Amino acid sequence: MKKFNIITILFSISLMAWAQTPLQYHCTYGFTYEMSQQESWGHHKPVILSVTPLSSAAEAGLKPNDIIEKINDNNTEGEKLEVVDEWMHDVNEDQIRLTFSNLNVKNKEVTLTKKCAYSNRITEKDLASSYAFYSLEDIQKRSFVCPFRTTMSTEEDILNYKTFSFGNSSNDNMELENTINQNIRAALEEKGLEFTSSNPDLIIHTYYSYNYNQNYRPNEGKKLSVACRYNVHTKKMEYLPIYDDPAVSLNQAEYSLKLGIRLVDYKKSTPTNLIVVWESESNEFLKSNYGMDNYCKFHIPLIMMQFPFAKTKESAKFLYQSLRYNSTGINYNLDDMETILLVDDNSPAYNAGIRKDDKIEKINNIKFDTSLEKAEEKYKQFIYNTFEFRDFKTLFTNAYGFERCAYWDKLKYPEIAEAFKSPVYQTTFAYLFNFQPFINPSGTNVVSFNIKRGKEKFQYNVWPQIKHEESFETIR
Numbered sequence: 001m002k003k004f005n006i007i008t009i010l011f012s013i014s015l016m017a018w019a020q021t022p023l024q025y026h027c028t029y030g031f032t033y034e035m036s037q038q039e040s041w042g043h044h045k046p047v048i049l050s051v052t053p054l055s056s057a058a059e060a061g062l063k064p065n066d067i068i069e070k071i072n073d074n075n076t077e078g079e080k081l082e083v084v085d086e087w088m089h090d091v092n093e094d095q096i097r098l099t100f101s102n103l104n105v106k107n108k109e110v111t112l113t114k115k116c117a118y119s120n121r122i123t124e125k126d127l128a129s130s131y132a133f134y135s136l137e138d139i140q141k142r143s144f145v146c147p148f149r150t151t152m153s154t155e156e157d158i159l160n161y162k163t164f165s166f167g168n169s170s171n172d173n174m175e176l177e178n179t180i181n182q183n184i185r186a187a188l189e190e191k192g193l194e195f196t197s198s199n200p201d202l203i204i205h206t207y208y209s210y211n212y213n214q215n216y217r218p219n220e221g222k223k224l225s226v227a228c229r230y231n232v233h234t235k236k237m238e239y240l241p242i243y244d245d246p247a248v249s250l251n252q253a254e255y256s257l258k259l260g261i262r263l264v265d266y267k268k269s270t271p272t273n274l275i276v277v278w279e280s281e282s283n284e285f286l287k288s289n290y291g292m293d294n295y296c297k298f299h300i301p302l303i304m305m306q307f308p309f310a311k312t313k314e315s316a317k318f319l320y321q322s323l324r325y326n327s328t329g330i331n332y333n334l335d336d337m338e339t340i341l342l343v344d345d346n347s348p349a350y351n352a353g354i355r356k357d358d359k360i361e362k363i364n365n366i367k368f369d370t371s372l373e374k375a376e377e378k379y380k381q382f383i384y385n386t387f388e389f390r391d392f393k394t395l396f397t398n399a400y401g402f403e404r405c406a407y408w409d410k411l412k413y414p415e416i417a418e419a420f421k422s423p424v425y426q427t428t429f430a431y432l433f434n435f436q437p438f439i440n441p442s443g444t445n446v447v448s449f450n451i452k453r454g455k456e457k458f459q460y461n462v463w464p465q466i467k468h469e470e471s472f473e474t475i476r
Helices: 002-014 016-020 081-088 124-130 174-191 292-304 348-352 372-385 410-421 428-433
Strands: 025-028 031-035 046-051 067-071 095-101 108-113 115-118 139-146 148-152 163-166 202-212 226-231 236-243 255-265 276-286 316-327 330-333 340-343 359-363 447-453 456-462 465-475
Touching (some): 031 081, 124 330, 124 428, 139 226, 316 428, 348 456
Antiparallel strands (some): 025 115, 031 046, 046 067, 095 108, 226 236, 316 465, 330 340, 359 447, 447 456
């Protein structure tokens, strides 16, 4: 019963919860923030945690880790979170002026405009997330933890540093040194620091080790799970020969490794007193010989995501999200699902002739059921009865902790397509993934809507746009 309880929770969180809000409109600038307690970055000021794609904040160029210096003409330093929230969400204002800083700019001012929508509106993006198990190939939300221990100076402000270089290395493996330095340099330059070989503000020191375990016992680690992490280069989640369990013992691992990255204040440090501004260290146990070079290429970008504002200090938690779905431009009404709340201007549905207040009777000849409770029950039945069609070699755990996620078995696409057509499951919103062969074997991504407008009835064929959104971030 556990997996169905989780499915119910997922469905309720992503769909039914919106129907309970009493508000008529929901307005947002499109970002989240917290008051920084980190002495070296935005201390006692709001620091941006996330920015919503296509939001006013995104259009203004705001990014995670930006420090908010002022809200309108109010200095934020030292203010309580409640006061900052009040300034940020003044209901009488449609715009807000923010002054922010990062390693690229200081005290840059931008104007944000609230974007408002009906609180009972549900978009096709929302629905795609709600019905993720129709196509886990397209809708994923996965998290993982890396053992990166990060420390920051309590005396130095990272915002004051502009340039960096690399310290001299005593290591003979210059190819590995180059790999490490290239990956660190790319990360720091992306964040706004400039590389220079002449009198830099920061010197980068690295240290590492990679050892075969003489006490390794092969049979003891056979059943231990390995890590699945996001590769920023391939933009895919990949399984690695690295043990995922922090409780693994040394004799269960064939190899162990350490990688540390240290940023030192070049101008204040002396040979006997290094002023360490920021440092992160990783210690891992390996199931097999992965190689230090491979580890560095994969993990240095992840380690450097902790710079300059580490969300956590003892480890690093990451969240990967990917959404690919059909967008017709129809917005649904959670209080009255069959009645279209609105249709986006110049969208495929609008251009086909579908309008606001039209009532949907069928989608792709599947009867439209307006009951959210029935929709949840049918969704659970579908997942349970089609689980045999999953490819068990692709099993993974999603960000909600559900362990039985898996892609469809490619050899069983015909049976899967028949299940989607079955009236028993009322898979109306499968049209969101109509481009997939396990839903629509014909390959023609056309969605038909049977519409009632007053006393008249119409059928519209809509050629949707395939939207693809992807994000990868560090989280609390």
